[in-house]
Amino acid sequence: MSNSLGTLFRVTSFGESHGECVGVVIDGCPAGVQLSRECVQQELDRRRPSGQPGATSRREPDNARILSGTLEGHTTGAPICMLVENTNIQSDAYGPLADIPRPGHADYPAGVKYGGMNDPRGGGRFSGRITAGFVMAGAVAKAVLAGCGVEVFAHTVRIGRVRAPGTEAESARASCRTNALSCCDGPAAAAMEREIEDARAGGDSVGGVIECVATGLPVGIGEPVFSTVDGEIARALFAIPAVKAVEFGGGFALSAVRGSQANDPFTVAGDRVVTTKNDAGGILGGLTTGMPIVVRAAVKPTPSVSVKQRSVNLKTWQDAEMSISGRHDACIVPRAVVVVEAMVAVVLCDLGLQGGLISGCVK
Amino acid sequence: MSNSLGTLFRVTSFGESHGECVGVVIDGCPAGVQLSRECVQQELDRRRPSGQPGATSRREPDNARILSGTLEGHTTGAPICMLVENTNIQSDAYGPLADIPRPGHADYPAGVKYGGMNDPRGGGRFSGRITAGFVMAGAVAKAVLAGCGVEVFAHTVRIGRVRAPGTEAESARASCRTNALSCCDGPAAAAMEREIEDARAGGDSVGGVIECVATGLPVGIGEPVFSTVDGEIARALFAIPAVKAVEFGGGFALSAVRGSQANDPFTVAGDRVVTTKNDAGGILGGLTTGMPIVVRAAVKPTPSVSVKQRSVNLKTWQDAEMSISGRHDACIVPRAVVVVEAMVAVVLCDLGLQGGLISGCVK
Amino acid sequence: MSNSLGTLFRVTSFGESHGECVGVVIDGCPAGVQLSRECVQQELDRRRPSGQPGATSRREPDNARILSGTLEGHTTGAPICMLVENTNIQSDAYGPLADIPRPGHADYPAGVKYGGMNDPRGGGRFSGRITAGFVMAGAVAKAVLAGCGVEVFAHTVRIGRVRAPGTEAESARASCRTNALSCCDGPAAAAMEREIEDARAGGDSVGGVIECVATGLPVGIGEPVFSTVDGEIARALFAIPAVKAVEFGGGFALSAVRGSQANDPFTVAGDRVVTTKNDAGGILGGLTTGMPIVVRAAVKPTPSVSVKQRSVNLKTWQDAEMSISGRHDACIVPRAVVVVEAMVAVVLCDLGLQGGLISGCVK
């Protein structure tokens, strides 16, 4: 606890890495939203390890099942239960290390918290596998938001030492999706691919930064002072294993400049008030300004590396060395892009419902 | 909505910048915690603009009043209502600009959200003034945590272009508190003071970065997957106006290194398992590892600057220029240090109660 | 915990019987609702012991103070903090019995729960005094509901052995309010008055039944399956000390009849679908049907009686006799009528906001 997120659009996550399935229940989705299994599957496929460089060799079909809450292709207002089964499980690889917690993983604190009763297989609840459920929830959230003209788009802006230049134009998005790295800049994507290959070759892993942009939001979404757009998005993003930092708009860089530079000047643009730049990342006082929301999440390198690491043996209470075999991603960033989108979409859907956005546009 | 934070230790904020008072109700504080008015006052005094360079000339006694929930110096288990009155209000300074939203402030989205019915005086609910309530809540949370050996300590690590070197030793803390900037490094503090003075002289403002460290926590506090220690702290920090980014441990820098470098090796230290470094910032899988929690928040420069800015006149629907007079901080970072501590303490108190920490040590 | 009620219209109660004040914070009240101090005071005055037969001799002005959330006579969307001060406190009367819990009061379980650290003076948080806060919250909820054409009206239908005949006509309501008993039937009111006088003369007390009717609600308010209209109203009514039973429409009597009798037949009435009788009490499947909500709450006799009672001395761990002096109500039913209204109004306001009712009619 707590495996639920949201107030009016409430997502409850369940399932373990090596259990029967991974799933999600969504409570509060408005009735009458078009929602097909295919639309959910499409999002899941973006998360599935397939073409991405550095992706695990664990391959599962991840067939989305919708167990409740829809009828004849639309939502009914009832809770939507969705899941994917776990089919390609190899728990053996984890066995030998049962008493030696993996550095950078939750093995140790989880074992303490649950008195050793938690499911340790493949990380159990702490595995990145559970984000399959997040992605299914994101698919529903996006379907709701799309009806209101809101679009959520994430892309890779950094892999290890390689950064993609600038925030790209709308036009770059199409190419981004055909790109195995979800990076909008071609040359950068190629360099990122080499960075990942380099890490993998060394039995190591590498992280990166994902940027997410949400457009089409009206002004004034967000519930101050504790359910702000930035606060709720940040909390949701930290539910993704490996995220260690979150910033909006100018982010950390704003701490270095003067107020006169940091402020985004307002100007009139037709029937809208806009800002001439967007260092606020579309958020002032925790509320949407009508400009695009821009958020970046730092993803640490996946902690499963095959190089030798130091740890402790909890049975003998002595220092120990370990090396992780098994099937692991050398870089999860490309696969996490759709997960970041999902979390942002879920939060915006929830805050949108609280702010009157979605009920207004669905009906 | 929502002006409440927390599940078992629940803080509800109320009050406006230029209303009668600013306050807070805490529901769920265990009975029997020593709590005096003086202890709350002491925290408030750290937030009060007094000696800090760059602080506003709005001076209020900020006398803490405890209206309920205590008896003879201890908490009773009943909700604790606390407030400070607003005594030194000059709303006139805001009058002339009523139709011109201040860049970087919430004026514009708030006006849209509430249909113009919100309290605009001094920013109303969106003023930094409401953090006085946060600080009172933090005082209670710290009293609870202290009984369990948990300490929360924040300090300034950056002002504008000036960064303090390294994460300082325990020994530096004492000097930090006598320092008007709450910076643990003497020379850096002096340079930060000049940076602020430079900004103020230019009619401008400057931001910075605050780091907060929490020690003494047991292993396994945090409620995955959506009420993680990092996620909940981040959400709470974004309730502080001006915070634009939050990172834990190595934070953004972890996105650039290899997994073998990012992972913190475990080792045995007496009867504890510790890590030989702490790039995880004391958190794995959203749970405390027993190492200190380390979090940094980026604070943008206060948006109230007296230099000319571009905005729009919402009445005439035309671009306009504005300049903000009134009493404003050229840098709120030093005053925000205690606010950051308060938010971290409140979250740890709540998650601690959920994790069984505090009920165990209070009783 | 938990001293908060509601999801979107959230009421947080604070204060103790013999503390500094009793109050409430309302979070989520829409902006732009007309709300004056006088309107809140008027409701409080209905709860104040003044003319009612059997009312305590504790007399306090109960002047409502609105500390936040309003501006120039309307709500701002910010949390509304309201309180009344406790001015006429005589804690001495409780002193001698400190170790002997009063039968029918919460003294004993509260002492155990809070380890003796709770505020025992006058019952502390368990006193009926805290319903003054509920009434203030009810005043705000009624103001919101009134803007949507929803009216909430409660009246006394039983005092001890005296029952008022039938559910009265609309026309009877006016007379009900001028009646010290809030009973719509004149002769019954007179008999009730005698019943109370009889109890008081014997150093005893008497309870009764309050019926509450809410009209003007649209069809479909309520959030199944756990936030139903009946479930949420029931929960809120049990927050009133002394309520021991709650029934809707036909209530317990429906358990004795056949389905064909219990069902309310639908019929067309102009542009509305109505039922030809209302044994469902306006609720089907936890949702409003458009017919009046009818709910009855049984109020046990106030447990403070001056006749001798058996209890235990927790210090000596022996049986003991006790007799309660102090100022107490021989019957709290007439004063509780406005409290029942308040709780029903608060719940309907919250469920109305969730169901889209109120946002639609306020804006």
Place this chain on the structure above:
Amino acid sequence: MSNSLGTLFRVTSFGESHGECVGVVIDGCPAGVQLSRECVQQELDRRRPSGQPGATSRREPDNARILSGTLEGHTTGAPICMLVENTNIQSDAYGPLADIPRPGHADYPAGVKYGGMNDPRGGGRFSGRITAGFVMAGAVAKAVLAGCGVEVFAHTVRIGRVRAPGTEAESARASCRTNALSCCDGPAAAAMEREIEDARAGGDSVGGVIECVATGLPVGIGEPVFSTVDGEIARALFAIPAVKAVEFGGGFALSAVRGSQANDPFTVAGDRVVTTKNDAGGILGGLTTGMPIVVRAAVKPTPSVSVKQRSVNLKTWQDAEMSISGRHDACIVPRAVVVVEAMVAVVLCDLGLQGGLISGCVK
């Protein structure tokens, strides 16, 4: 929304009468509780229509599936997803009446609330079928409570015009469970059976009253003022379709007596404080007193009757007659006994966790 109940032991319901399945997710169950599929199945079997007089002819195996949250026969602290598939569905019977809402059912308000987008087949979310999920949640709650010595037991005390005498002795419980009516009194059970047969013969239905008793609770469980034991139990019971009234201990009858009669005198019994009678139903001030909790719920007759009823045709907007065929219970009371137990157990588990009960006894 809201299909979730509870704060620390949180139950989320999903599934529809004629959808793929009916299920539940439990979040917050402590790790290390013994839980087998068989134990859940046993509870489900008590709800299944099999031997009870008046039960529907819809027969399904209702095989419990546990999809997550357990490992090797114990809970892991992760969310527990459980479901039963719907296998014996005959939606045709509902077709002809699609435009004519069934009196006493939620068809009409649900259709309005969800704009006709809800799942109408077999009542969808408003069917008693969804209580299969409640029962599974109850099985888990009972397993947790059993570890703390808490037992929850419900029985039938009224069917139509037949009442069972008195509250029965402990000894009667065994016979109660072998009884198809779950009535502890043999002769009354026989009379109840005739009452049901009489209703069924007339194409009609009949309701009743279920009493639930919880023993073994420590003093002081419950969270005033809005999460009281009585309030939370009442709210949960109203989630059972057909419940129209709830009372505790003396209930409505307490409104008729004097305070000196209503109060339960305390006395010392060994190392415990008890009361010499239990008209409070084990609850004072919303807290457990240590005496058994006693609650009664009135169940209206199932609204599906085959006798002719008056309704309206929503297409033609004219009055209409209808008669319900299909497979329905003439009396659901015996099947609802285990559902009442489940709801009470779920609430006590949640409040127990909040009050420190269960964490103390599981670990």
